[in-house]
Amino acid sequence: MRSFIRASCVAGVMATWTLAWSTSAQQPPPPQASQDKPAPGTGGVSVPNADPFPSTYARRPTPPLVIRGVTIMTAAGPTIPSGSVLVRDGKIAAVGASVDAPADATVIDGRGKVLTPGVIDTHSHIGVYAAPGGSALSDGNEMTNPVTANVWAEHSIWPQDPQFPRDLAGGVTTMQVLPGSANLIGGRGVTLKVVPSTTVQGMKFPGAKYGLKMACGENPKRVYETRGPATRMGNVAGYRAAWIEAERYRRRWDAWNANHTGDPPDRNLGFETLAEVLRGNILVHNHCYRADEMAQMIDIAKEFGYQIRSFHHGVEAYKIAPLLAKEGIAGSLWADWGGFKMEAIDGIKANLAIVHAAGARAIVHSDDPSGSQRLNQEAAKGIAAGVAAGMPITKDEAIKWITINAAWALGLDDRIGSIEVGKNADLVLWSGDPFSVYTRAERVWIDGALLFDRTDPAGRWRTDFELGFVPTTNGGGR
Amino acid sequence: MRPSDRHWCLAIAAGLVFGAAAGAAAQPIAIVGGKVYPVSGPPIENATVLMDNGTITAVGVNVTVPAGATRIDAKGKWVTPGLIHAASGLGLVEIGAVPDANDARAKGDRAVAASFRAWEGLNRDTVLWAPARNEGITSVVVAPAGRSLIGGQGAIVDLSDGRRADIVRRAPVAMFGQLGFADGAGASARGELVQRFRELVGDVRAFAGRRDAYDAGNSRDLSARRADLEAMIPVVEGGLPLVVAVDRAADIETALDLARELKLKLMILGGAEAWKVADRLAAEKVPVLTGALDNIPSSFATLGSRQENAGLLARAGVPLIIVGSPGEAFNVRNIRQEAGNAVAYGLTWDAALRAVTLTVAEQFGVADRVGSLQTGRDANVVVWSGDPFEFATAAEHVFVRGRSVKRPSRQDELTEKYKRMLKP
Numbered sequence: 001m002r003s004f005i006r007a008s009c010v011a012g013v014m015a016t017w018t019l020a021w022s023t024s025a026q027q028p029p030p031p032q033a034s035q036d037k038p039a040p041g042t043g044g045v046s047v048p049n050a051d052p053f054p055s056t057y058a059r060r061p062t063p064p065l066v067i068r069g070v071t072i073m074t075a076a077g078p079t080i081p082s083g084s085v086l087v088r089d090g091k092i093a094a095v096g097a098s099v100d101a102p103a104d105a106t107v108i109d110g111r112g113k114v115l116t117p118g119v120i121d122t123h124s125h126i127g128v129y130a131a132p133g134g135s136a137l138s139d140g141n142e143m144t145n146p147v148t149a150n151v152w153a154e155h156s157i158w159p160q161d162p163q164f165p166r167d168l169a170g171g172v173t174t175m176q177v178l179p180g181s182a183n184l185i186g187g188r189g190v191t192l193k194v195v196p197s198t199t200v201q202g203m204k205f206p207g208a209k210y211g212l213k214m215a216c217g218e219n220p221k222r223v224y225e226t227r228g229p230a231t232r233m234g235n236v237a238g239y240r241a242a243w244i245e246a247e248r249y250r251r252r253w254d255a256w257n258a259n260h261t262g263d264p265p266d267r268n269l270g271f272e273t274l275a276e277v278l279r280g281n282i283l284v285h286n287h288c289y290r291a292d293e294m295a296q297m298i299d300i301a302k303e304f305g306y307q308i309r310s311f312h313h314g315v316e317a318y319k320i321a322p323l324l325a326k327e328g329i330a331g332s333l334w335a336d337w338g339g340f341k342m343e344a345i346d347g348i349k350a351n352l353a354i355v356h357a358a359g360a361r362a363i364v365h366s367d368d369p370s371g372s373q374r375l376n377q378e379a380a381k382g383i384a385a386g387v388a389a390g391m392p393i394t395k396d397e398a399i400k401w402i403t404i405n406a407a408w409a410l411g412l413d414d415r416i417g418s419i420e421v422g423k424n425a426d427l428v429l430w431s432g433d434p435f436s437v438y439t440r441a442e443r444v445w446i447d448g449a450l451l452f453d454r455t456d457p458a459g460r461w462r463t464d465f466e467l468g469f470v471p472t473t474n475g476g477g478r
Numbered sequence: 479m480r481p482s483d484r485h486w487c488l489a490i491a492a493g494l495v496f497g498a499a500a501g502a503a504a505q506p507i508a509i510v511g512g513k514v515y516p517v518s519g520p521p522i523e524n525a526t527v528l529m530d531n532g533t534i535t536a537v538g539v540n541v542t543v544p545a546g547a548t549r550i551d552a553k554g555k556w557v558t559p560g561l562i563h564a565a566s567g568l569g570l571v572e573i574g575a576v577p578d579a580n581d582a583r584a585k586g587d588r589a590v591a592a593s594f595r596a597w598e599g600l601n602r603d604t605v606l607w608a609p610a611r612n613e614g615i616t617s618v619v620v621a622p623a624g625r626s627l628i629g630g631q632g633a634i635v636d637l638s639d640g641r642r643a644d645i646v647r648r649a650p651v652a653m654f655g656q657l658g659f660a661d662g663a664g665a666s667a668r669g670e671l672v673q674r675f676r677e678l679v680g681d682v683r684a685f686a687g688r689r690d691a692y693d694a695g696n697s698r699d700l701s702a703r704r705a706d707l708e709a710m711i712p713v714v715e716g717g718l719p720l721v722v723a724v725d726r727a728a729d730i731e732t733a734l735d736l737a738r739e740l741k742l743k744l745m746i747l748g749g750a751e752a753w754k755v756a757d758r759l760a761a762e763k764v765p766v767l768t769g770a771l772d773n774i775p776s777s778f779a780t781l782g783s784r785q786e787n788a789g790l791l792a793r794a795g796v797p798l799i800i801v802g803s804p805g806e807a808f809n810v811r812n813i814r815q816e817a818g819n820a821v822a823y824g825l826t827w828d829a830a831l832r833a834v835t836l837t838v839a840e841q842f843g844v845a846d847r848v849g850s851l852q853t854g855r856d857a858n859v860v861v862w863s864g865d866p867f868e869f870a871t872a873a874e875h876v877f878v879r880g881r882s883v884k885r886p887s888r889q890d891e892l893t894e895k896y897k898r899m900l901k902p
Contacts, residue, residue, distance in 0.1 A: 131776045162775055218575075318896050338889075339606065339808035341575035347808075350893045357900055370771055377815065380869035388872060389893050437818030437867050470775050471754075471782050 046253045046267045049281055053154060055204035057193060059090045060449035066101040067429065070110025075117050075403040076418040079396055085115060087425040090447035095419055108443070114434055116399055117418050118173025118426030118446065120406035121372045122285070122332045123312050123365035126164055127157030127177050127192075127200070131369070132465075137161075141180035142187065146224050147242045149212070150270035151187035153179050157200045162470065163369040165461040168194040168452050170373030171428040171441040174205060176410055178312075181215035181287040182223045184238045188273055189213050189285060191410050193446055196461045209411045211309075212277050214239070216288035216297060217343045236296060243304040246274030254279075283309035283411055285332070289343040291319035298327055310409040312365060313337075314355075315347040321358030330409045331355045332365035335378035335385070352379075352401060353386030353393055361405040375402045380435035395435060506530040507880065508543040509861055512552030517559055517836045518850035527557055529857035532880035537851050550875055552861050558831060559851050560616025560858035560878065561866070562634075562838040563810045564767050564799045565654075565721075565747060568610060568618045569600040569635065571807040582623035582805055584630050586706070589664040590678060592713075593705035594630030596622045597649050600642055606807050608887030611637040613811035614866060614873035616858040616883075617647065617848055619838070621654050621721070623805040625662025627674060628655040631709065632721070634842050636858065638878040651842040652745065653713045657733045658724035658779055672732055677701050679740050682710040719743045719841070721767070723804065725750035726779040734762060745841065747804055750780040753787045756794035765797035765841050767804075770820035788833070789824025797841060798825075800833040818867030830867065856880075 043052070065087040072080040072095065086094040086101065094100070101107060128140035139156035142148040157177060167175065172194055179186035189211035192203040220238075221229055229235045249271035256264050276282040284301070288294045288311050301308050310330040311317060315338050317324060317331040324331055333355065338347020356362040364379045366372035379401050386393040407417025416424050425448040432439040444452035453459060462470075507529045514525035516537055526541040527534060543549065572579035581601075584594035597620050610618070616637055622630035633649030656662060657675060665671040681700040685707040691697050692704070700707060712718035724733050725748050734755075737744040746752060749766040752759060759766060770788050775781040792798045800820055802812045817830040825833070839849025847856045857880035864871040876884050886894070 131774050132778050132781070133776050166773055318893075321896075322899065336809060336812070339573055342573060345573055346892055348889045348893050350897065354893075354897055354900065357897075369774055369776075373773075374771070374819075377819075377869065381815075384869045384872070387870070389897055391897065435869060437815060437869060438822045440822055466775075469781050 044267060045264050046249075046272045046275070047257060048276065048279055053152075053201060053204075055206040056199065056201040057195070057197070057204060057206055059447040062090075062106075062449050064088045064093075064102045064105040065108070065425070065445070065448055066099060066105045067108045067110045067115055067427070068098075068101075070429070071114045072419055073114060073116045073396060073399045073434070074419040075399050076420050077396070085419060085427070087427075087445070087448040090425055090449070092419060092421055092423050092425050095421060108429070110429060112432070113442065114430045114432060114439075115419065116171070116428050116430065116434055117403040117423075118416065118428055118444065119171040119375050119402045120410065120417060121167070121172050121175040121366050121375060122310060122363055122406045122409045123367045124167070124175040124177050124369070124372055125180065125367070126167060126175065126369050126372070127159065127161045128153050128179065130158040130161035131163050141182040143182045143223055146183050146220055146229060146238050147185045147270065148179075148183050148187050149185045149242065149246075149273040150268070151179060152190065153177050153188060153213075154190040154200050154204065157190070157192075157203075159197050159200055159203060160463040160465045162463045162466050164194055165196075165452075165463060167369065167372050168444055168461065169441060169454070171376065171430070171444055172372055173426040173428070173444060173446045174407075174410070174412070174416055175372070176211055176285070178211060178213045178285060181213070181219045184215060184220050184229070184235055185242055185274070186213035186215060188282070191412070195446060195451060196463075205412065210273075210276070210282045211285045211410070212273060212282050214284060214286045214297070216286065216293040217290060218341055219287070232293070236300065239297075239300055240303070242274060243300070246271045247278060247304060250275035250278050277306050278304065280307070283307075283409070285310050285312055285409075287312045289313055289315045291316035294320055295323065298323070298329070309411070310363065313367065315344050315351065317360075318348060318351045318354035319346075321355045321360055324355060324360035325358045330361035330363055330405060332363040332406075332409060334367070334371075335364060335381035349381060349385035350389040350391070352382035353389060353391045356386070356393060356397065356401070357391050361408060362401050363405045363409055364401045365406070376430075376434040376439070377437060380437070383435060395433075398435065506535070506544050506547035507550065507877070508541070508547045509550045509552045509557055509859065509875070510543065512555040512557040512861060514557045514851060515559075515831060516851040517832055518852050525557075527851055527859060529859065529877065529880045532857055534851060534853055534855050534857050534859070536853055550861060555874065556862040556864060556866060557851070558614075558860050558862065558866055559835045559849055560860050560876065561614050561813060561834045562617040562619070562849065563610075563615055563801060563806070563813050563834075564619045564838045564842070565621045565801045565804040566618035566810050567621070567623055567805040567807040568606055568637075568810050569602060569604050569620055569807075570596055571623075571805070572601070572604055572606065574807075584622060584624070584626070586626050586628070586630075587703050588701065589627040589662065589674075590702045590706045591622070591624075591626050591630045592628045592653060592702070592707075592709035594622055595633075595650065596620050596630050597633035597635065597642070597646050600635065600646070602640075602642060602645055604807075605888040606810070607637055608885055609808075609889055610810040611876050611878065611883050612873060612885075612887060612890075613814065614860040614862065614876055615810050615813070616860070616876065616878045618810060619651060619842055621805065625656055625659050625723075627663035627671070627678070628653065628706070628710070630654060634844055636848075636856075636878055638881065638883065647847065648842070648844050650718060651844075652719040652721045653710070654721045654723075654747075656723040657736070658722075658726060658729045658748075668729065668732070672736065674701075675736065676740070678710070679714050679742075682707050682714045686711050686714070713742060714740065716741050716743050719745050721745040721747050723747045725777075725783075727751035727754035727782065729779065730755050731758070734758060734764065737764070738762075747801075750787070751782040752796070753784065753790040754782060756791050756796055759791065760795035763797065765799060765837070766791050767799040767801045769802055770800060770816045770823060770825070785819060785823040788820040788830075792825050792829045792833070797837055798829065798833045799838050799841060800830065814867050815869070821867065827867075
C-alpha cells in the first residue's frame, strides 16, 4: 500500500511538470501593461476563451481507409443499404454507394455489418469517479460549497481509469465528463476523445467549448441541508445570487479587456467561468428532473441572459417537450431509469419518443459507466417505447439520439456526430443492427485511427491500472 | 396504433381494470399456433398451450381446443413461461431514497437480521407491479437488501392480483447474506468476517441444541438475538439455501469452504469472478446468480468482472441464474436485456431462457409449479411478438395463474396524458 502511494506521488509530480512545460509554451501573449506597471502574468487576468490547460491531442497518422459493402446509418439522412466510406487524413472524404479507393488504402469489408458515427455521451463521470472506486478516486463532487463554478472536472480526471477503454469498446468516441450534481453550480465539464493518454490534456477535444454543470432539486438541498440551501426556493436563490455577481464580474472584465487601462479587476475563477457562460463561450448542462423546475431554470436563464444547452436526466422532459423545442434546449435523457428518488418517480420509457416527437433534440445519455457502453441498447428501448405509445420512430432518427444530437449539445455538430464529407472520421462498425441486443461494436475509429478492434484482443488498450490487476484472458473485460 | 394500444387507451379512459382476455379464467384459454418454448423440453413449432382454471392443461401440436375456449392467435409469436427475477426488491421498494417507501433493508443486530422476513412488508399495490409484468415478468424472488452479514429471508412471489397470502408462492425460499464486504458485517478484514460468520453458525447450533437452557438464562453469551438464532436453524441444518453476495474469486472459494465445513446449502449472488472458479462451483453444484452487463473493475473485489461470466459458468456446468441488479424494483423488466447480453457474450440462447425461468424455479424449490410450460404447472405464460430478449419485442399477452394481467401502468397513464399534448 505504501509503495502504491509513493508511485502515485511520482506520477503526480511528473504530470505537473509536463503541464507547466506545455502551458508555458502555448500561452497567449500577456495583455499589454501600462507603461509604469509591470505586465501581469496571464494567470492574473481574466480573458475570454482562455485556454490554460490546452489540448495536446494529436491524431494518429494512418493511411487512407475504405470501408465498403456496409450498411451506413449516417445520422444525416436515410440509411445507405450497401455503401462505402473513404477516410483520408482523419476526415470523411467520401460517402456513397461506392467510393474510389486509393492504392494505399486499408480496405475493410463491411458486408453484413452496420457503420454509424461514433457514439457520443453528453454525461459521463468516467475519470472523475474512476474505477476501482473508493474515496481515493471519488473526485467528482466538490461538496464544500453549493456554488463551485471555480472547479474544473478535468483536474479530477484519472486517464488510467479502466472505464475509458470499456466505453470505447461500446462505440463511444467522444464524451463530456461533468462534475457531479451535489452543487447548484458544480463546475466546468470537459469534452474528451476516448483515447489512451498519460495526461488528460492528451484526451481533450481540441477546440471544444467547456460545459457548465448546474443541478436542480433534491441533490443540492440534501447535501447542504444543514448550511443551506435546504429547500428548492433556497436553490433558486443560490443560482440567482451567483449570476448577479457573475454579471458584475463580466462587466468589469469586459471593460478592462477592451482597453487595458488601470489596474485590472481581481480575477475569480468561479465568476470567470460564469462570465464565460454569459458571453456564450461555455455551454450550460443542467441536471434537472422535474418539469416545473426545468421551466424555472429557463426563466432564470432568461433573467440573466444565458442559454441552457441541454437538460440532463430530465425524467419529466416529456411534460414540457414543446417548451424545450421552442427554447432550443436538448434533453439528455435515460431510456428507462426512474423511481429511485422522489423527483424521479414520473420516469417513463416514452420520454425520448415524446421529446423527439415534439421537435426537441432528444439525446440518450448515461451518467453511468455501464450504461454508457450500451447507449445503442438504451436508444433501442426508446424506439420500442415509442412504438408502444403509438409514436413510431425510425432507426434513422433514433441513431441521432446517440450521435448528432449529442454532438450539438456539446457544440461540436460541425465536426462530429454524422457520416458526412468533411466530418471527423469517428466511426463504429457494428456486428449487425446497432439496436439489437445481440450486436456488438467490432471496430471503432477516432479521426480515422483504429482504436478498438474486437478481433485483436492482444492489441487492446489496457490502462496502467489494469496491468497485473485485471486478468488478460478476458481482453480487459470488453 | 396497434389494436392492443387502442385497447389500452380505452381501458384508461374508462378506468377499466381488466385486460382483453381477462376474466377469462373461468373458461379455458388456448394460445394457438405459436413457437412454444417449454424450457423443460425442446421448442415446439406451431404449438398450442391450453390453460384452464389457472393451470396448464396441454402443451403440444396435437392439442384439441375445447369449444368455448378463448383463442389467442399466436402465429409468428413466441410463447414462453413467465420470466422470474431471482433477487428483486419489487413490492418492497417503491422509491429507493424515500425511507417510508423502502422496506428492503432490515436494521438487524450486530449485522445479523436473519429473522427479517422481507415479504411481510410486501406491498402488492406497488405501482411497479404493472410495468414488470407488462414486460413478461410473472414472478420474483423478493429479497432483503443491504450488506449485513445476514440480511434476512426472501420469498418467491407471483405478480398476480390477490391478497398477500395468495400471491406469496413459497416463503421462505432462502436466507440472504454476504461474505465479501467486511465492513458490512461489522468487521474490518475478510478473515474477521469469516470468523464472525463461523461464530454465528456455532451459536445457532448451540442455541438449537439447548433452547431450554437458553430460555432459562442458562447459556453463555451468543452473538445474535434469539429470533435471529431461531431463524438461522434451517440454514445450519442445510435445508434452507443461503444466498451470499460475494464477488472476488478468493472470497467465493472461502464461501465454498465454509459451506463444506459447516454443511450449508449455498448460492452465490453477484459472483463477478465466479468464472475463475467455475469448475469447483460446477463440481459442488453451487448455483450462481449473476448479470451480464457488468465488466467494470469497480472495486478490488470485482477486478475480473466480465460479460462472459454467465456463458463461462453455464459451459462449465454451473447452475446459472441471470439477475439484473440485485434488489432492483423499477427495472425488474431489464432481465430481458441481461439475458440477451449474456447471449451476445457466449451463453446459448436456450440456456439464457432457462436462466430466467426454470433454473430459478428449481433452485428456489418451486419448479413443480412454475418455470416451464408443462401440463399441470401453474399457467404463468407470456406470448411475445418475437424474441423475448430483443428490445423491439413486446409481451403481448401475460398470464399469471391463468389470468391475463396486462394493464396500463402508472407509467402508461403518464404517457397517455402527455402525449395528447402533442396532437395539433
